Amino acid sequence: MRSSAPEAEFAPILENAAAKGRVILVCEHASNAIPARWGDLGLTADQRQAHIAWDPGALALAKGLMRRLDAVLIHAPVSRLVYDCNRAPDMAGAMPARSEVHDIPGNFVISPAERLARTEAVYLPWASALHGLIARRVALGLAPVIVTLHSFTPVYFGKSRAVEFGIIHDNDPCFAAALQDAALSQTDLRAEINQPYSAADDVTHTLRLHATPYGLPNAMLELRNDLIATDAACEAMAETLAPVINMGLEEIQRQAKAS
Amino acid sequence: MRSSAPEAEFAPILENAAAKGRVILVCEHASNAIPARWGDLGLTADQRQAHIAWDPGALALAKGLMRRLDAVLIHAPVSRLVYDCNRAPDMAGAMPARSEVHDIPGNFVISPAERLARTEAVYLPWASALHGLIARRVALGLAPVIVTLHSFTPVYFGKSRAVEFGIIHDNDPCFAAALQDAALSQTDLRAEINQPYSAADDVTHTLRLHATPYGLPNAMLELRNDLIATDAACEAMAETLAPVINMGLEEIQRQAKAS
Secondary structure: OOOOOOOOOOOOOOEOOOOOOOOEEEEOOOOOOOOHOOOOOOOHHHHHHHHOOOOOOOHHHHHHHHHHHHOOEEOOOOOOOOOOOOOOOOOOOHOOOOOOOOOOOOOOOOHHHHHHHHHHHHHHHHHHHHHHHHHHHHHHHOEEOOOOOOOEEOOEEEEEOOOEEEEEEOOHHHHHHHHHHHHHHHOOOEEEEOOOOHHHHHOOHHHHHHHHHOOOOOEEEEEEEEHOOOOOHHHHHHHHHHHHHHHHHHHHHHHHHHO | OOOOOOOOOOOOOEHHHHHHEEEEEOOOOOOOOHHHHHOOOOHHHHHHHHOOOOOHHHEEEEEEEEHHHEEEEEEEOOOOOOOOOOOOOOOOOHHOOOOOEEEEEHHHHOHHHHHHHHHHHHHHHHHHHHHHHHHHHHHHHHHHHHHEEEEOEEEEEEEEEEOEEEOOOOOOOHHHHHHHHHHHHHHOOOOOOOOOEEEEEEOHHHHHHHHHHOOOOOOEEEEEEHHOOOHHHHHHHHHHHHHHHHHHHHHHHHHHHOO
């Protein structure tokens, strides 16, 4: 398939484009790369490796799921601290001045021109490619299902988080509910709906922009990152979650036929 | 501003791109042009001039409003019978086999490959350019308001339509309600909400895809096409509606401040 934005410097990366499965895996926080034009944003090397810069483990987990589900995968090539592709350009979190307990000095003062430049460099190529991917599959009658993949830090503002697998929805809770049922019946994971965040925290921009307008089943999956800290752990988690996602798909297909 | 899809053969047309006003005018059915590769779709010359191929008067009205509101305007260069940019690729109306009492022979059998080809040729460049226009203005803090402009036939399936000015909304009715109040107080037009169509008829795809995800005020305006049948009538209608839209904008600004 032709990319919608072949000229983009920071074009998203598309894998398994000819996938036969319904699922489109989306990984907005796959990379902690900060392109040279933004220097180091005033961060230490440790900070640039930390969860504030990306979602550790999310991409490796996504690739494991991609292979098991025969899913297409799209992931962003730039750190969320430059532009968080799961945020609209006017949201504070799109180019955050602070993330958890960390200041982001390079984002303290962002002029309208700089906000526009980052939107054009990172967000528009991302949105155009993801929209093109979805619309092409809608045109072909492939009934896409949108699954975004994230990880969260086990300790946030000094507090431990008990949830292991968060399943977040926007307006349509059906697929998220089916996934939680499957996770609770098939795994030992502590699986909770709308934890550790919910749509009220502005985390469902991708779902709102790309799934809801087409009426596509969708959910945002959040794994606690200590459970996917190594490549082997990511593979094991993909092995655990692939049947959960397949069960969720079967349930929404059953509901669609019954309605 | 750089186009998101400079390579597109049927790229949408952008006018007054540096406009200072909040309103983005959108005209999906501006043109009745059928590019050569689709022949005449099996239609007579009269049919290709009729309301089934486009919204007569909508573009001239949009240009009149563009000048009076200092609004940016985007319009599609291809007939809705090739691809209706106000429809998702899986909707029957995207490439209709029948429109009102007219068969569209060239759309009787559309293979998945042809559906994909039209989506790529017309819909994706349109959606990418409109999204880019909106996201850039959101990034710049220009608080865009989306107004789509349409016209409808005075006689439909043999029945006369009394409504003159239809104001259609999707999930958020606020701007539509403000516009109806303004129209009823400032004009003699018979102005009705969700007439002659409503969101249930799949006519709000543009609003759902481009306005709702960003929380932007939005409405779809429908003028009965006998009221905008000449250039002079379009200019007169623009002169009538520009203050209506400005009053509607003032009202939603007042509501935003009060909340």
